[in-house]
Amino acid sequence: xxxxxxxxxxxxxxxxxxxxxxxxxxxxxxxxxxxxxxxxxxxxxxxxxxxxxxxxxxxxxxxxxxxxxxxxxxxxxxxxxxxxxxxxxxxxxxxxxxxxxxxxxxxxxxxxxxxxxxxxxxxxxxxxxxxxxxxxxxxxxxxxxxxxxxxxxxxxxxxxxxxxxxxxxxxxxxxxxxxxxxxxxxxxxxxxxxxxxxxxxxxxxxxxxxxxxxxxxxxxxxxxxxx
Amino acid sequence: xxxxxxxxxxxxxxxxxxxxxxxxxxxxxxxxxxxxxxxxxxxxxxxxxxxxxxxxxxxxxxxxxxxxxxxxxxxxxxxxxxxxxxxxxxxxxxxxxxxxxxxxxxxxxxxxxxxxxxxxxxxxxxxxxxxxxxxxxxxxxxxxxxxxxxxxxxxxxxxxxxxxxxxxxxxxxxxxxxxxxxxxxxxxxxxxxxxxxxxxxxxxxxxxxxxxxxxxxxxxxxxxxxx
Numbered sequence: 001x002x003x004x005x006x007x008x009x010x011x012x013x014x015x016x017x018x019x020x021x022x023x024x025x026x027x028x029x030x031x032x033x034x035x036x037x038x039x040x041x042x043x044x045x046x047x048x049x050x051x052x053x054x055x056x057x058x059x060x061x062x063x064x065x066x067x068x069x070x071x072x073x074x075x076x077x078x079x080x081x082x083x084x085x086x087x088x089x090x091x092x093x094x095x096x097x098x099x100x101x102x103x104x105x106x107x108x109x110x111x112x113x114x115x116x117x118x119x120x121x122x123x124x125x126x127x128x129x130x131x132x133x134x135x136x137x138x139x140x141x142x143x144x145x146x147x148x149x150x151x152x153x154x155x156x157x158x159x160x161x162x163x164x165x166x167x168x169x170x171x172x173x174x175x176x177x178x179x180x181x182x183x184x185x186x187x188x189x190x191x192x193x194x195x196x197x198x199x200x201x202x203x204x205x206x207x208x209x210x211x212x213x214x215x216x217x218x219x220x221x222x223x224x225x226x227x
Numbered sequence: 228x229x230x231x232x233x234x235x236x237x238x239x240x241x242x243x244x245x246x247x248x249x250x251x252x253x254x255x256x257x258x259x260x261x262x263x264x265x266x267x268x269x270x271x272x273x274x275x276x277x278x279x280x281x282x283x284x285x286x287x288x289x290x291x292x293x294x295x296x297x298x299x300x301x302x303x304x305x306x307x308x309x310x311x312x313x314x315x316x317x318x319x320x321x322x323x324x325x326x327x328x329x330x331x332x333x334x335x336x337x338x339x340x341x342x343x344x345x346x347x348x349x350x351x352x353x354x355x356x357x358x359x360x361x362x363x364x365x366x367x368x369x370x371x372x373x374x375x376x377x378x379x380x381x382x383x384x385x386x387x388x389x390x391x392x393x394x395x396x397x398x399x400x401x402x403x404x405x406x407x408x409x410x411x412x413x414x415x416x417x418x419x420x421x422x423x424x425x426x427x428x429x430x431x432x433x434x435x436x437x438x439x440x441x442x443x444x445x446x447x448x449x450x451x452x453x454x
Binding site for chain 1: 233234235237238368370371372373374377392393394396397400401403404414415416417
């Protein structure tokens with residue numbers, strides 16, 4: 001069993017098991033929403049796809065952001081702390097990087113899991129139990145490398161076990177170079193993170209949720225994620 | 228001044244200064260060849276381009292490899308130890324990953340330098356003196372991440388100075404996680420490295436050459452590199 005990491009979503013290959021990470025904040029938010037009682041999260045790449053899907057469903061909560069700003073007409077943003085109690089059965093979520101990476105991974109991997117530090121142990125165990133090669137896909141920022149996702153990828157890669165590719169070994173070594181998760185996440189130079197320090201501390205908590213979000217199916221352009 | 232690293236050549240952006248790394252072995256070989264007395268190295272992406280250029284020139288040494296194997300009809304391979312004495316003024320070189328990355332970088336960066344551990348201090352100093360943003364481009368393996376190039380990129384990024392992007396910070400931390408250069412290069416899982424242990428030890432020697440190979444011009448599809 002191989003464990004691999006891709007630091008940018010465009011590198012994603014056709015692995016049997018993919019674990020998508022956008023730790024600040026989309027995949028942390030998906031974990032929190034499903035753990036809190038939402039029954040499903042539809043992830044879309046585009047804002048208009050989210051609006052259209054919400055219209056078709058006739059129900060559900062619209063959440064997301066573009067550049068960390070609430071989208072006009074949406075019910076909620078992309079802070080995991082906005083999802084501590086369900087406001088409906090269905091969440092339709094669209095974010096700048098994370099939900100796009102999930103949609104892309106759905107096209108490439110047989111099984112797609114959603115990873116974060118919140119569900120660190122649970123997602124690593126679930127991926128290991130699948131027994132196939134695992135690729136951890138960092139959502140990154142506008143297609144580029146980010147330290148927060150790479151840190152989380154390294155933590156997951158170490159726990160999944162298996163034979164590490166060069167990139168997985170690099171991610172594990174990178175993660176070990178930080179004294180704590182919050183240090184690893186705060187090292188990210190994304191200027192948009194300056195305004196969401198409380199969310200970063202929230203997302204740095206390790207293995208506090210047992211949920212393992214996974215792709216159930218594609219519904220048109222939307223990836224349906226369930227626990 | 229920003230210092231950035233791209234771990235795969237497809238991520239290369241339009242930086243003022245690019246430093247291309249294929250430490251095992253193309254960029255080490257280019258440094259060695261120019262330090263040994265070759266006046267120029269033409270780098271081509273394709274074998275046929277190298278053969279055609281050698282034909283046009285009517286002189287010069289044909290060097291290179293595909294998958295670490297000598298190319299039929301070529302004079303020399305891609306070991307830096309084959310270039311300790313010049314066999315002519317001009318070397319025409321084509322390799323699996325490195326020369327392709329140089330040709331690609333030539334299209335994106337204003338100044339292209341060639342980096343390795345052999346010229347570690349010299350290339351970092353030259354890039355810093357240019358005073359513009361620097362992007363270190365890892366050639367990688369078939370478009371993917373490799374530990375050897377990432378290690379070398381981290382060593383160069385640390386010496387260049389400037390404000391590190393997330394990827395540069397990751398490369399610096401990765402490089403620091405190895406006790407020595409030879410450990411960093413040997414960590415690379417490329418199976419083709421099994422047969423070239425002596426070259427890896429050779430390429431792990433730090434700052435033994437003062438040469439700073441740089442792109443002089445494109446000659447058709449070939450990048451002309453001079454000291």
